[in-house]
Amino acid sequence: MPGSRFPRRTESGLADSIALMSELNLILLGPPGAGKGTQAERLQEDFPLAYIATGDMLRAAVAEGTELGRKAKEHMDRGDLVPDDVIIGVILDRVEGDDARDGFLLDGFPRTIGQAEALEAELRKLGRKLTAVLLIEAPDEEIIRRLSGRRVSKSGRVYHVDHDPPKHADRCDIDGSPLVQRKDDKPETIRKRLDVYHRQTAPLVAYYDERGLLRRFDGTRSPTEVHDHVRATIATLRLEDEL
Numbered sequence: 001m002p003g004s005r006f007p008r009r010t011e012s013g014l015a016d017s018i019a020l021m022s023e024l025n026l027i028l029l030g031p032p033g034a035g036k037g038t039q040a041e042r043l044q045e046d047f048p049l050a051y052i053a054t055g056d057m058l059r060a061a062v063a064e065g066t067e068l069g070r071k072a073k074e075h076m077d078r079g080d081l082v083p084d085d086v087i088i089g090v091i092l093d094r095v096e097g098d099d100a101r102d103g104f105l106l107d108g109f110p111r112t113i114g115q116a117e118a119l120e121a122e123l124r125k126l127g128r129k130l131t132a133v134l135l136i137e138a139p140d141e142e143i144i145r146r147l148s149g150r151r152v153s154k155s156g157r158v159y160h161v162d163h164d165p166p167k168h169a170d171r172c173d174i175d176g177s178p179l180v181q182r183k184d185d186k187p188e189t190i191r192k193r194l195d196v197y198h199r200q201t202a203p204l205v206a207y208y209d210e211r212g213l214l215r216r217f218d219g220t221r222s223p224t225e226v227h228d229h230v231r232a233t234i235a236t237l238r239l240e241d242e243l
């Protein structure tokens, strides 16, 4: 019953008709702070995809003190990537999970060619394929400006000190918790993360471009403009898939 898997209504109805077609397996690619998380939130309202955000999973593991968290923490605090052998198995398990059967949205994975190859092999084994890789681009100066002003609440609501401040200074509008700066959002760690992105993750742009999967979006545009563009792109891809 493929039609009953995606019952959600949306304003335009466009996403409904798109979602009734085959599974949607998406990757969000781009530097930290380009707006991947914001687009992921919106895409989940359009399509009931399993949202797999590696950064969130790792931060939860660190907070819970699990073995994964213990292995990941020092790398994360330094702004380095967690080693492939620590992260790959965890993410592939999630992709195979029941909730990802009709589609997934990967945010923050893959981040190395090794991770991309492992994902490709796993999907091939499962007889599945990627629908598209959505690359959200933004220049380094813009990223530094955004991330150094980013503050988060206990519940994960994200603010920006200048562009999206809370109503009461340093307190979350929703849960009242004090806002904090992520350790890895300090200026020197941001520069490190950008350097890691350019060295280890940016080669994925060519990797997915060669496979005809890459779609580019201008992350300096407003979240709504980027979202409209992403939706239109997905609609076109699904129509092409039908032909």
Ligand code: AMP
Pocket (backbone or CB within 6 Å): 032, 054, 055, 056, 058, 075, 076, 077, 079, 080, 081, 082, 083, 087, 107, 108, 109, 110, 111, 112, 115, 184, 193
């Ligand atoms: P993010 O919230 O996506 O910026 O991720 C925060 C941190 O988690 C990164 O700086 C890395 O240390 C780690 N991390 C997240 N995803 C991955 C991944 N796919 N591979 C290795 N490390 C990751």
